[in-house]
Amino acid sequence: xxxxxxxxxxxxxxxxxxxxxxxxxxxxxxxxxxxxxxxxxxxxxxxxxxxxxxxxxxxxxxxxxxxxxxxxxxxxxxxxxxxxxxxxxxxxxxxxxxxxxxxxxxxxxxxxxxxxxxxxxxxxxxxxxxxxxxxxxxxxxxxxxxxxxxxxxxxxxxxxxxxxxxxxxxxxxxxxxxxxxxxxxxxxxxxxxxxxxxxxxxxxxxxxxxxxxxxxxxxxxxxxxxxxxxxxxxxxxxxxxxxxxxxxxxxxxxxxxxxxxxxxxxxxxxxxxxxxxxxxxxxxxxxxxxxxxxxxxxxxxxxxxxxxxxxxxxxxxxxxxxxxxxxxxxxxxxxxxxxxxxxxxxxxxxxxxxxxxxxxxxxxxxxxxxxxxxxxxxxxxxxxxxx
Amino acid sequence: xxxxxxxxxxxxxxxxxxxxxxxxxxxxxxxxxxxxxxxxxxxxxxxxxxxxxxxxxxxxxxxxxxxxxxxxxxxxxxxxxxxxxxxxxxxxxxxxxxxxxxxxxxxxxxxxxxxxxxxxxxxxxxxxxxxxxxxxxxxxxxxxxxxxxxxxxxxxxxxxxxxxxxxxxxxxxxxxxxxxxxxxxxxxxxxxxxxxxxxxxxxxxxxxxxxxxxxxxxxxxxxxxxxxxxxxxxxxxxxxxxxxxxxxxxxxxxxxxx
Numbered sequence: 223x224x225x226x227x228x229x230x231x232x233x234x235x236x237x238x239x240x241x242x243x244x245x246x247x248x249x250x251x252x253x254x255x256x257x258x259x260x261x262x263x264x265x266x267x268x269x270x271x272x273x274x275x276x277x278x279x280x281x282x283x284x285x286x287x288x289x290x291x292x293x294x295x296x297x298x299x300x301x302x303x304x305x306x307x308x309x310x311x312x313x314x315x316x317x318x319x320x321x322x323x324x325x326x327x328x329x330x331x332x333x334x335x336x337x338x339x340x341x342x343x344x345x346x347x348x349x350x351x352x353x354x355x356x357x358x359x360x361x362x363x364x365x366x367x368x369x370x371x372x373x374x375x376x377x378x379x380x381x382x383x384x385x386x387x388x389x390x391x392x393x394x395x396x397x398x399x400x401x402x403x404x405x406x407x408x409x410x411x412x413x414x415x416x417x418x419x420x421x422x423x424x425x426x427x428x429x430x431x432x433x434x435x436x437x438x439x440x441x442x443x444x445x446x447x448x449x450x451x452x453x454x455x456x457x458x459x460x461x462x463x464x465x466x467x468x469x470x471x472x473x474x475x476x477x478x479x480x481x482x483x484x485x486x487x488x489x490x491x492x493x494x495x496x497x498x499x500x501x502x503x504x505x506x507x508x509x510x511x512x513x514x515x516x517x518x519x520x521x522x523x524x525x526x527x528x529x530x531x532x533x534x535x536x537x538x539x540x541x542x543x544x545x546x547x548x549x550x551x552x553x554x555x556x557x558x559x560x561x562x563x564x565x566x567x568x569x570x571x572x573x574x575x576x577x578x579x580x581x582x583x584x585x586x587x588x589x590x591x592x593x594x595x596x597x598x599x600x601x602x603x604x605x606x607x608x609x
Numbered sequence: 610x611x612x613x614x615x616x617x618x619x620x621x622x623x624x625x626x627x628x629x630x631x632x633x634x635x636x637x638x639x640x641x642x643x644x645x646x647x648x649x650x651x652x653x654x655x656x657x658x659x660x661x662x663x664x665x666x667x668x669x670x671x672x673x674x675x676x677x678x679x680x681x682x683x684x685x686x687x688x689x690x691x692x693x694x695x696x697x698x699x700x701x702x703x704x705x706x707x708x709x710x711x712x713x714x715x716x717x718x719x720x721x722x723x724x725x726x727x728x729x730x731x732x733x734x735x736x737x738x739x740x741x742x743x744x745x746x747x748x749x750x751x752x753x754x755x756x757x758x759x760x761x762x763x764x765x766x767x768x769x770x771x772x773x774x775x776x777x778x779x780x781x782x783x784x785x786x787x788x789x790x791x792x793x794x795x796x797x798x799x800x801x802x803x804x805x806x807x808x809x810x811x812x813x814x815x816x817x818x819x820x821x822x823x824x825x826x827x828x829x830x831x832x833x834x835x836x837x838x839x840x841x842x843x844x845x846x847x848x849x850x851x852x853x854x855x856x857x858x859x860x861x862x863x864x865x866x867x
Contacts, residue, residue, distance in 0.1 A: 261799045263780030268692035272765035272778055332763020332778060332800025339742040339762055350741035350766055411735060411857040412772035565774060566705050569692065 225372060228602040229595045240594065243587040250584015253577050254329050262332060266575040270564040273330065273557055275574040279582055280326035282553035283589075284403045285429030286319025287360065291396045292434040292463050298389050304455040307604075310371050311450075312437050314596045317364040319433075320399065322589045324357050329581050349406040356399045363392055368596070376603050400425045407560065415493035415559040418481075424474045425552070431467040432548040434460050435521075435541035440593075442538055449601060461537055465525035468544055472518055475551075497559045506571050507558045510550050517547035656732070656752035657807055658834040658862035659818070660841050660850060663724055665828035673700065675725055678823030682808070684796045686779070686786035695777040695786075697805040698727040698820050706853060724865065725820070725829075728775040728805040729853060730754045732860025736767035736776060745802075751833070752862070753807045763800040772854050773861070776804045807831075834862065 232240075257264060267274050293312035297305035305312075328334055344351055367388050374381040381389075404422035411417060438460050441452040482490045495501040499508030524530045524540035531537050558572060574582075679685065679698045686695050700723035704711055711720065730747075734754050737747050744760035745767055747753070768776045782799045790796060794810060797803050808818035816822070821829045832841035841864075850864040 258800070261779065261781040263690070263693050267780070269694060269768075269774070269777065270692070272768040327764075330764070332765065332802075333761065333798075334763075336742075336760070336762040339744070339760055343742045343744075343760065345741055345743045348739050348741040348766070350739070350764060354741070406766075410739070410770050411859070412770055560769075565708075566701050 225369075225599050225603070228599045231602070232598065236594075236598070240591060243591040243594070246587035247584045247591065250581045250587070253580040253584070257329075257577060257581070258334070264575070265578045266573055267578075268569070268572070270569045271557070271561050271572040273561070274572055275554065275557075275578045275582055276326045276330035278553040278555075278557040279585070280323045280330070281403060281425070281556055282432070282549055283319045283323035283326060284357070284400055285425065285432050285548070285552060286436065287316045287323065287399055287433075288396050288426065288429040289319060289433030289437050290316025290364065291393060292430055292460065292467075293437065294389060295393055296459070298386065299393070302459065304453055304459055307450075308437070308441065308452060308456045308460075310368065310375075310600060311440070311597065312433075313364055313368055313371075314600070315437060315440065315593060316396065316433070317361055317368060318589050318592045318596070320357050320360050320364075321592065322585055323403075324354075324361070325585050325588070326582075327353075329585070349402060349409065352402050353399075353406055356395070356402050360392070360395050360399050363388060363395060367392060372599065372603055375600075375607055378607055397426065400429050407556075413560045414487075414489045416556075418478060420474060420478055424471070424478070427467055427471040427474050428548045428552055431464055431471045432545050432552075434464040434467060435544040438464065438537065438541045439545065442534065442541075444597070449597070457537070458532070461525060461531045461541075464541065464544060465522075465531065468518070468522055468525055471548070472522055475518075492563055493559045496562050497555055501563060504571065505562075506573055507555060507562075511555050514547045514550035514555065517543040517550075521547060652732070653747070653749055653752035654835065655750060655833045656835045656862060657730065657812070658832065658841055658864065659727070659730075659807070659821070660830045660844055660864040660866065661725060662826075662828045662830070662844075662866040663722075664866060665826040666724060666824075667718065667722055668826050670722060672825070674823045674825060675820035675829065676700070678819040679805070681789070682791060682811075682819040683794050684783075684787055684791055685803075686783035686797075687788070688781060688786050693780040695779060695783065695803060696775075697777075697803075698725055700725055707851060709854075709856075710851065719867065726773070726775070726853070727820075727863060728754060728807075729773055729859070729861030729863045730805075730807060731862065733858060735770040735772070735859060739766045739770040741766065748809075751812070753809055753812070754804075755806055755809060756802070756804060758795070758797050758801050758803060761801040763802065765802065767802055772857050772859065776802050778802050 265274070290313040293305045293309045294316075296302040297309040328337070331337065340351060340354055346352070367385060370385040370388075371381055374385070401422045404425040407413065407416035408418060408421035438457060441450070441457060441460070444450040445452055479494065482494050492501055496505055497507055497511045499505050499512070521540045521544035524536050525544070531540060554574075562571065676698050680687065683697060685697050688694050702721055702723055703718075704720040706724060706726055730753055732752070734745075734747055736745050737754060740746075741764060742760050742762055744757045744762070746755055748755050763778065765778055768778060779797055779799050779801055783797045784790075787796065808816070808820075811818060817831050818829075821831045830841045830844050832839035834842055834845065836842060844866075845864060848866045850866050852861045852864055855861060
């Protein structure tokens with residue numbers, strides 16, 4: 223396959239980077255094997271926190287999946303020329319994000335060898351069934367799209383009509399994966415922190431924010447590495463998208479807070495209180511949640527003021543803040559808030575163990591690995607097509 | 610007709626997609642017709658339930674004979690780390706079992722004293738709803754919420770969905786945490802979820818659950834609440850009883866007399 227061969231031609235920097243990621247991936251694999259052999263008891267997961275870092279990262283990664291939407295939709299539906307070269311990069315990031323999301327579910331399972339049971343004994347009333355179908359469907363759908371768009375670039379032609387139709391199909395699908403992921407949580411009467419109809423819209427708002435901010439960061443990095451020169455116009459538009467989405471994200475979060483605190487139902491207040499340190503003085507998650515809040519406001523300020531967001535260092539800082547803020551809130555706080563405080567008195571707080579961080583880092587490394595290879599192919603194809 | 614490699618790849622991609630969609634359709638169809646977990650649509654003819662008389666239970670504070678009998682009968686592993694414990698029937702303080710029934714003026718009997726809790730074998734069990742494989746289901750004939758430990762994939766979604774903390778995940782190998790093994794009951798493996806099954810193995814022989822039998826105060830009554838003449842129905846008619854979190858709509862089938 224000529225496309226795959228393109229990943230084999232690279233300089234020293236390229237191979238060092240891939241090697242570094244491979245080391246992380248191997249460490250994660252070993253860590254995961256140990257978790258499976260000894261049991262998830264060697265992590266910090268417990269009776270009270272059956273889901274932790276992995277499922278939090280799963281939620282965040284599904285959000286990364288929506289990075290595709292912020293560039294593909296304006297380009298294919300509204301013909302924003304500025305995204306002509308960026309749309310495919312966004313789609314690749316999104317697809318890889320969803321692959322990571324599925325892996326995070328996989329490592330969280332106690333009996334992953336039995337995964338096939340979900341298909342052998344399907345139970346459509348379970349949202350996991352739908353999550354599995356929509357996530358794997360999205361990966362297959364967008365993989366076909368990416369492959370066909372690459373061919374089109376190679377041949378200097380417009381993608382065929384069926385590919386464009388698949389692209390259109392991928393837009394509601396991208397909304398769907400995050401909606402189903404929110405439904406996974408917000409239908410549970412047992413968990414007041416998640417039991418809110420606003421959860422799916424909140425997930426989408428934060429996903430679109432993190433997705434567009436991440437794309438800005440990647441484009442700035444590629445520019446710095448002189449691998450891809452994103453147009454100023456594309457960056458400017460992405461920053462505007464991130465600004466709007468962040469406004470909605472912050473708005474949704476505050477709307478939720480109003481409901482919880484003005485209503486004051488104890489079962490609802492205690493979870494938010496726990497997250498922000500109002501319930502116990504020893505909540506280790508509180509500093510992180512406050513950091514997340516401050517970072518969101520900093521990002522909001524910079525992104526909202528055009529004079530600020532047009533300056534590259536500030537844009538870089540704002541997008542980094544937005545991604546970290548949402549990573550803390552969705553990738554960690556969402557789960558802790560769902561389970562803590564425990565219904566049966568004080569339990570030691572959940573602090574992800576080194577093993578969990580190792581596995582999570584390895585999965586992220588795999589993501590970086592896949593994105594690197596795919597971008598390498600894209601840039602090589604474009605270089606050949608130009609010459 | 611000649612097919613180029615490109616067309617072939619495009620076609621195979623679409624076929625994979627179509628096959629996936631077809632499988633999903635079949636799955637939904639199968640669920641509608643025959644899957645045992647789909648039985649929730651009809652209320653079970655019988656609904657086994659358990660009523661615990663706390664007036665009698667309090668006569669022996671600190672007694673845990675019901676848990677001990679259950680643990681021995683079902684090879685329930687005894688992990689020392691409280692964060693990894695596996696529990697089928699165990700005790701928690703009244704105030705934490707019934708947090709909404711506290712008003713700040715209640716006697717200590719109703720706040721501090723421990724009481725036994727277990728799976729509520731709900732009318733509408735959220736655990737059954739969320740299980741992606743049907744490894745837990747509500748038995749059509751008597752409403753017992755059952756588990757298949759060989760089918761469970763260990764996703765822990767049921768633990769997340771249960772409002773009663775009634776489900777336990779095996780964070781370590783459960784066979785290492787058994788002092789004695791009851792050969793008549795299976796042991797479990799690492800990475801699966803387990804819970805009380807109302808002693809389905811004893812019900813099959815016409816015997817009451819082990820906890821009911823073990824209670825020296827005869828504080829636990831077991832039976833079919835759909836049968837108006839059963840002992841439990843009569844007891845529930847006579848005295849006012851509480852259930853855990855009935856406001857969630859799960860329809861718990863474990864009752865407590867104060």
